Amino acid sequence: AQKxxxxxxxxxxxxxxxxxxxxxxxxxxxxxxLFWYKQPPSGELVFLIRRNSFDEQNEISGRYSWNFQxxxxxxxxxxxxxQVVDSAVYFCALSDPWLNSGGSNYKLTFGKGTLxxxxx
Amino acid sequence: NAGVTQxxxxxxxxTGQSMTLLCAQDMNHEYMYWYRQDPGMGLRLIHYSVGEGxxxxxxxxxxxxxSRLKKQNxxxxxESAAPSQTSVYFxxxxxxxxxxxxxxxxxxxxxx
Numbered sequence: 166a167q168k169x170x171x172x173x174x175x176x177x178x179x180x181x182x183x184x185x186x187x188x189x190x191x192x193x194x195x196x197x198x199l200f201w202y203k204q205p206p207s208g209e210l211v212f213l214i215r216r217n218s219f220d221e222q223n224e225i226s227g228r229y230s231w232n233f234q235x236x237x238x239x240x241x242x243x244x245x246x247x248q249v250v251d252s253a254v255y256f257c258a259l260s261d262p263w264l265n266s267g268g269s270n271y272k273l274t275f276g277k278g279t280l281x282x283x284x285x
Numbered sequence: 286n287a288g289v290t291q292x293x294x295x296x297x298x299x300t301g302q303s304m305t306l307l308c309a310q311d312m313n314h315e316y317m318y319w320y321r322q323d324p325g326m327g328l329r330l331i332h333y334s335v336g337e338g339x340x341x342x343x344x345x346x347x348x349x350x351x352s353r354l355k356k357q358n359x360x361x362x363x364e365s366a367a368p369s370q371t372s373v374y375f376x377x378x379x380x381x382x383x384x385x386x387x388x389x390x391x392x393x394x395x396x397x
Contacts, residue, residue: 210388271382277327
């Protein structure tokens with residue numbers, strides 16, 4: 166079973182629209198960490214936000230915000246007033262213990278990504 | 286500030302050839318990862334390491350081997366390259382399980 170599911174393959178919006186990128190994760194552990202990364206057309210991977218499993222408080226950082234709900238295993242990323250420069254592939258990632266490691270070894274698993282295109 | 290450096294950036298191999306991809310980080314990170322990125326597949330974990338001298342298999346380890354003899358280096362080896370290994374390979378490192386990973390710029394490998 167896929168551990169990190171990003172059901173939206175592609176999203177296309179017009180500049181200034183708000184965008185929500187969905188992420189659903191699967192883990193058996195109570196301690197885990199969630200991340201969002203951005204990959205612009207230039208190809209590098211850029212860290213955006215991090216959240217641990219014990220903190221469900223949703224925050225806003227500039228135009229970015231996130232909605233973390235443990236009850237539904239979702240960690241959605243929201244861009245307010247999108248801009249052309251937001252066009253990129255966005256990846257959700259989960260850090261949780263690897264099986265048979267006794268909880269000591271964590272691995273970082275990514276979803277398949279969502280391609281966001283913001284048109285002027 | 287070098288961060289994570291991958292060598293080489295591009296490579297073309299013939300089927301059956303071998304090669305080693307080098308990842309070096311200067312941030313004293315414990316965790317290091319190798320991923321491959323293919324269209325529509327996202328980033329898939331090949332192997333990872335939680336410290337010097339330790340390695341573990343990820344989701345798609347077949348056909349690859351790794352070594353972490355020094356804390357700052359994580360090598361990915363292809364013993365006998367196959368066209369299915371054509372991909373963009375990313376190395377990453379992190380200070381710990383709860384902290385963000387820093388990525389190299391990627392290696393574009395083509396196996397013909």
